[in-house]
Amino acid sequence: MLALRLSLGAHPAVQLRRLLVATASAGTGFLLLSALGHALGHPDPSVSALRLAWCAAPLAATVYFAVAVARTDPGTRPRPGLSAIGLGPARLMAISALTTALSCLLGSALALLAFLQLRGDLTGMPVDGAATDFLAAGRPLPLPAALTLLALVPLTASVAVAMALRPREPVTGAPRAVHAYGRFGAYRRTAALESFGAYGRFGKQLAASARVRRTAGAAPERGGxxxxxxxxxxxxxxxxxxxxxxxxxxxxxxxxxxxxxxxxxxxxxxxPAPAAHTPPSGLPWGITVLAVGLAVEAFASRSGTGSPADRPAALLGLALACVGLALAGPGLTHLCGRMLQTARPGALRLLAGRVLMTEATRLGRPLGVVCAVTAAAYAMASLHEREDASSGPLVALGVLLVAGCTVATLLTAAVESRQARADTTAALRLLGAPTVTLRRAAALRAGVLLALFGPLSLVVAQLSAWPLTG
Known part of the structure; x- marks a missing residue:
């Protein structure tokens, strides 16, 4: 009963994010049912399989958004008081996965109702039009196949949330002491060799024991x-x-x-002062994969003159370029924070740059995904103008789903970053930092990220669209 109250008695903003997850699940479920309807109406299995494969991008975007929403849910966050009544981290993880599954099931049910309504199974008046061949209105709909496709989104999202929020063992910074045996079976705490007779010298072991006690007794209360x-x-x-x-x-x-x-x-x-923020390790790999993808696209544009469907290397190059952008996102965000702190930074630039360096992984990953989706959407839009536009509504729905889920994931990551910095922000306000300064720092962070990622996305989009349209 308490678990149900934790899920239902949440903030309205949390409920809104859950409704957005249900909406994304409904759109993805409708695309999966459309692929099934196209397979019922067309005997060629290769085209239907290709349509089903194109649904992988909306499915991945929906699951990615569901995991981001589950991370920012304050009702299922581990707290000390809940562990005493049996709601530990594992139980809260299960509640979060169940809540995500229920939201996705609601969206799948709405998708099934909309699909049956358009087919005319509920009212007996199917929708007419040339673009509705994916409905298969005159044929019976196999219910087991439809339910199997609709179960993909709830099952995948709940498993992803459970893997992302699973309890992890705390990592201790100090390595475990390894005892080495010295002379006469005594424990040796140092690797330095002793001369003959040094072990029995008066006061040597007493001073060593005092140094060990002093090192163990000095508790690091505050860094630096x-x-x-x-x-x-x-x-x-x-x-x-x-x-x-x-x-x-x-x-x-x-x-x-x-x-x-x-x-x-x-x-x-x-x-000792705390260790400096180490940059994410994905920047060199991201740049490498991006360069390889653009090179593959350029080679595909020179080796063939047909459509991009006849040149799968061009589509492979576009996919590699998008993966490279997504991998380079955290490293580029960390680089933006470091650039803000160069050349005698003031309090404003220092605060904005330090936040970007700290939140490089949390903000940079969805930001890189947004840039990758933008570049891919621009390249595919230029390709779609040259191809047949018979499946225009489904393509528009898929693009809207992927773009909307990635942007919503970025905004949700920003909310998660704000929740993680709540104690630091409260401490700054307690020290007398004005609210205007904090808002200016947030605006400065957004401006720097937009100044770097905006032109980068446009350049990669142009370079990716040129081989496809050539």
């Missing part, structure tokens, strides 16, 4: 800062008021890393 321990304060590693970590007899003769003298008045333990 220093923890100051003064006399009289209760600090880890001290046995008395005057004992200082790093000494064997408590006299304070050995100074800590940050003390100015050996008096033991204070010990400063330096904590």
């Amino acid at each position: 800062a220093a923890v100051l321990e003064r006399d009289g304060a209760a600090a880890p590693g001290r046995d008395g008021a005057g004992d200082t970590p790093g000494t064997a007899d408590g006299s304070g003769a050995a100074a800590g890393p940050g003390s100015a003298d050996g008096s033991g008045a204070g010990t400063v333990t330096d904590i």
Whole structure:
């Protein structure tokens, strides 16, 4: 009952995103049923199989959008209070997958009703027109085949959500200590070799143990800062008021890393700064795949004079170019953030660039997919003007589905990024940062991304459309 309340009692924006998932599922289900109707009306199986293969792009876009919506659902996010009543990460993952399946099932049911209405099975008045040959109005519709095709979207989306939100083991930063045996079976914590008789030297092992305790007791409370321990304060590693970590007899003769003298008045333990943001590793691969795709298209345009359907290498080159754009998206987003922080950046550029570098993978991946879909849509639109336009409504529906799902996924990723930065934004406002500055930083990020990805998409679209129309 609580799981049902978590799913139904969500914010209206969350319910709107679920309705958008149902709408995308309805469009994809209608395209799958149209492929089935075309197969019933035409005896050639190759053409029907090609129409069914073209439905893979709307199916992938719908599943991609469903996973993005499931990520931003606050009702199924793991929280400490829910684990005590049996709703742990695994149970919440199952609830999210079930919610996605229900949304997609609603869309599939709407697609089936619309298809039956256009065929005339519900009212007995089928729609007339030359472009309705995919309905197969005069033939009986095989219900098992229709239900199998309609089950593809809910099943694939729920499995993808379960794989994306599955509980993962926490990755610890410190490697596991490996004990090595030294002389007389004692544990050796260092790889340095000891000279003869050094193990039994007075005070050597005591100083080593004190150094180990001091290293283990220095907890990294905040990155890049220093923890100051003064006399009289209760600090880890001290046995008395005057004992200082790093000494064997408590006299304070050995100074800590940050003390100015050996008096033991204070010990400063330096904590290493957090690691810099590593750029995503997909940029070189994305550029390579993009260059290979454009080269394959150029070679296909020189080797043949027929239509692109007779030259599958041209379509293969277009697919490789789109995959390259999608792979290069996170790296290009990280590069935009680094460029914003060059040449003496101010607070505004520093804040905008740091956010782009942090959210490079979350924002760059759907942004690269949007650019790839834009380039492919432009190239296929120039090809469609030269080909037969008998299946115009279905092509328009497919393009609208893919473009709408990718743009909606990008907006949903922006919402997820905003939710992930909620604590940082609250801390900045608590420190006195004005709201106008945060809005200007968001506008600056959007402007830089548009300035880079917009011309890049147009250039790749032109280069991809030229071999197809040549």
